[in-house]
Amino acid sequence: xxxxxxxxxxxxxxLSGEEKQVLQQIxxxxxxxxxxxxxxxxxxxxxxxxxVLKGFAARHQHLTDGKRQITAFHIPGDFMDLHSFLLKxxxxxxxxxxxxxxxxVPHSDLREITKNYPYLTRVLWLTTLIDAxxxxxxxxxxxxxxxxxxVAHFLCEMHDRLEAVGLTKDHGYDLRITxxxxxxxxxxxxxxxxxxLQELRGEGLITSHGKTLIINDWEHLQKEGHYNPDYLHIRxxxxxx
Amino acid sequence: xxxxxxxxxxxxxxLSGEEKQVLQQIxxxxxxxxxxxxxxxxxxxxxxxxxVLKGFAARHQHLTDGKRQITAFHIPGDFMDLHSFLLKxxxxxxxxxxxxxxxxVPHSDLREITKNYPYLTRVLWLTTLIDAxxxxxxxxxxxxxxxxxxVAHFLCEMHDRLEAVGLTKDHGYDLRITxxxxxxxxxxxxxxxxxxLQELRGEGLITSHGKTLIINDWEHLQKEGHYNPDYLHIRxxxxxx
DNA sequence: CGCTGTCTTGAAAGGACTCAACGCCGGTGG
DNA sequence: CCACCGGCGTTGAGTCCTTTCAAGACAGCG
Numbered sequence: 001x002x003x004x005x006x007x008x009x010x011x012x013x014x015l016s017g018e019e020k021q022v023l024q025q026i027x028x029x030x031x032x033x034x035x036x037x038x039x040x041x042x043x044x045x046x047x048x049x050x051x052v053l054k055g056f057a058a059r060h061q062h063l064t065d066g067k068r069q070i071t072a073f074h075i076p077g078d079f080m081d082l083h084s085f086l087l088k089x090x091x092x093x094x095x096x097x098x099x100x101x102x103x104x105v106p107h108s109d110l111r112e113i114t115k116n117y118p119y120l121t122r123v124l125w126l127t128t129l130i131d132a133x134x135x136x137x138x139x140x141x142x143x144x145x146x147x148x149x150x151v152a153h154f155l156c157e158m159h160d161r162l163e164a165v166g167l168t169k170d171h172g173y174d175l176r177i178t179x180x181x182x183x184x185x186x187x188x189x190x191x192x193x194x195x196x197l198q199e200l201r202g203e204g205l206i207t208s209h210g211k212t213l214i215i216n217d218w219e220h221l222q223k224e225g226h227y228n229p230d231y232l233h234i235r236x237x238x239x240x241x
Numbered sequence: 242x243x244x245x246x247x248x249x250x251x252x253x254x255x256l257s258g259e260e261k262q263v264l265q266q267i268x269x270x271x272x273x274x275x276x277x278x279x280x281x282x283x284x285x286x287x288x289x290x291x292x293v294l295k296g297f298a299a300r301h302q303h304l305t306d307g308k309r310q311i312t313a314f315h316i317p318g319d320f321m322d323l324h325s326f327l328l329k330x331x332x333x334x335x336x337x338x339x340x341x342x343x344x345x346v347p348h349s350d351l352r353e354i355t356k357n358y359p360y361l362t363r364v365l366w367l368t369t370l371i372d373a374x375x376x377x378x379x380x381x382x383x384x385x386x387x388x389x390x391x392v393a394h395f396l397c398e399m400h401d402r403l404e405a406v407g408l409t410k411d412h413g414y415d416l417r418i419t420x421x422x423x424x425x426x427x428x429x430x431x432x433x434x435x436x437x438l439q440e441l442r443g444e445g446l447i448t449s450h451g452k453t454l455i456i457n458d459w460e461h462l463q464k465e466g467h468y469n470p471d472y473l474h475i476r477x478x479x480x481x482x
Numbered sequence: 483c484g485c486t487g488t489c490t491t492g493a494a495a496g497g498a499c500t501c502a503a504c505g506c507c508g509g510t511g512g
Numbered sequence: 513c514c515a516c517c518g519g520c521g522t523t524g525a526g527t528c529c530t531t532t533c534a535a536g537a538c539a540g541c542g
Contacts, residue, residue: 059377061377061378061381063381063385063386063467064467067385068385069380069381069384069385071377071380071381072377083370083373083374086363086366086367086370086479087367087370087371087374087474087477088477089471091374091377091378091469091471091472092377111480111482114359114362114363115359115482118355118356118359118362121355121359121362121366122327122355125327125362125366125369126327126328128366128369128370128373129324129327129328129369130328131373132324132369132372132373132376133324133328133332135373135376135377135380136300136302136312136313136332136333136376137302137332138380139310139312139376139379139380139383140302140304140310140312142380142383142384142428143310143383143425143426143427143428144304144308144309144310144428145304146497146498147497147498178519178520178521179520179521180520180521184384185384186384187383187384187385188498188499189498189499189500190520190521191498191499191500191501191521191522191523192497192498192499194520194521194522194523195498195522195523197521198522210507210520210521226304226305228332230330230332231332233328236328236329238327239352241352387529387530388529388530419487419488419489420488420489421488429530429531430530430531430532431488431489432489432490432491432530432531432532432533433529433530433531435488435489435490435491436490436491436530439490451488451489451539
């Protein structure tokens, strides 16, 4: 079976055999989590970074009054906290949304990479820069789009990210996320997300049966969400030297 | 005069004489911009990254319907687009909010650094990770805080960031940003930002005379904005080796 | 001293929230 | 194999925060 991290990094340019071996090596310590388990606790200090091999996870922050905001979704191939390598303390925690398989990569290994593998360092850095670009786009959607737009945008983004790691089929994909969880990502209430999803379904833009989501009218949904996939930098190459 | 980038990076650990010299060298090409000038055009491809030496700048995105969202503010010592080094295309542009002095750092110089200066590479990487942490916090404020909270949070954040580069005085700082620009950062309308600022002034939490902003009741403002500065990672050390 | 951009203010409209209640489905245990 | 249980999705009505649309006051600058 292919390694999701290697697949993801090779989007941006070929890796040498040695580099692949290193990646294979540092991701050999694997743990599994149940749905809703906390993978990285809010406010904890990490000595390793976690990589999703299978399943969905979400990074989130809590307000003192109990409100919750999801700041990022993580799919296979994503580091959930590569930044903990340099940042150490996690202001936001990561929870498993579905059952997850996760590799724990020791920070010491990452430090060795930065010393001896400049190209790997740059690609890993690249992935964190793409994360930041995704964050900025979320800021845009939260700040300036209404509920319909946000939901549409999200469904498009998720499609393209999953497609990049081969987890879509005919514009459809598994989305085992509750409407409550979605609402915590969109900055809305569960009730309102529900109404919006019904609207989109009613207009024939999407079909959803709880677990599987199908985008019936990609063109229109894209327009509805002001969606432009450039910010994901999928398959963007970087130079080796 | 001290170099804002060196000051900023030395927060996280001492730099060697050679490293400082390298930084000095790569930031020697300086340009100035007038207020409201576009420093990095939206959608452009860059061959250098821009560093703010003096003044305020803002990164922003536009929606097709003309709505605008500011995704980040940049103050002296900040790279506005270090990510363009690896990402190349800028989905969001950067505009000068006040007159600005900016250094253009060639990407080729940055690539050399990643090859020959592992520690510098890590600190630079660190700054982009902190940017991402700030983004996540903005996502939180946009998604789950109301207008009052957001404004309060922003005023606290700005204080601490400016303080870290020595641009505050007694809980006061220069904020030459129009209410319209602020509203584009908060995801609100200018009118509403105006009303909120009046509230905060009326309650004695802040004083503002257009250009200068003074926080009179730090404790209370902090609470109002659910503010916790940890995510800024100010003065957080990282290991040299 | 006039101009232009920014700040202020008011009233009405609207999108999203709140609070509840109900139905549905899958999992669990008898 | 079926009945119960709990989480999740769905609905409705009323409320509230923020927007919209104007118009007027103010201040800095040429």
